[in-house]
Structures are given as structure tokens and as C-alpha cells.
Amino acid sequence: MENSDQRRQFVGELWRRFEALQEWAIDNWPDQQQPLSSANFVEARKEILALGHDDGLKQAAPGAAEPADGGPQYVDVTPAPWP
Numbered sequence: 001m002e003n004s005d006q007r008r009q010f011v012g013e014l015w016r017r018f019e020a021l022q023e024w025a026i027d028n029w030p031d032q033q034q035p036l037s038s039a040n041f042v043e044a045r046k047e048i049l050a051l052g053h054d055d056g057l058k059q060a061a062p063g064a065a066e067p068a069d070g071g072p073q074y075v076d077v078t079p080a081p082w083p
Contacts, residue, residue: 011052018048043078 022041029036065071 008052011048014048014051018044 018041022038025041026036026038067073
């Protein structure tokens with residue numbers, strides 16, 4: 001039980017710091033012709049929220065073998081850009 005409380009506290013603090021970083025990035029982005037918005041950070045928010053779940057680290061490749069057991073070294077979870 002204590003581990004899940006610590007995890008929630010960690011994710012809460014990480015979320016708070018990420019929101020501050022996101023705000024700073026949007027405010028200080030040098031290319032005003034193509035400004036950043038909160039939509040640019042959606043995938044990062046999903047990853048942070050996944051840390052709050054007990055299976056957060058295993059979501060990317062369920063059932064895949066660990067790299068030491070012959071599994072992939074890298075699992076690409078970012079979709080390719082639309083052509």
C-alpha cells in the first residue's frame with residue numbers, strides 16, 4: 001500500500017513540474033510562426049499518467065520478452081507522421 005502512495009505522490013509531483021515546463025516551453029518557443037500549444041505535449045502527458053498505473057512500464061509491449069531474453073531493444077510507440 002505504501003508503494004502505491006509513494007507512486008501517486010511521485011506522479012503528482014512529476015505532473016506539477018511537467019505542467020510548469022510545458023508552460024515555460026510554450027511561452028519561450030522561439031518560432032512564433034509555428035507556436036507550440038498544449039497539443040504538442042499530449043503523448044508526454046499520456047506517458048506520465050501511465051506511470052501512475054501498476055502496469056505503467058509494461059504497457060508499451062504487453063507480452064514482449066525483455067531485451068535480455070531476446071526481446072526488442074527498442075519499441076517505437078510514436079506513430080509515423082501523416083503523409
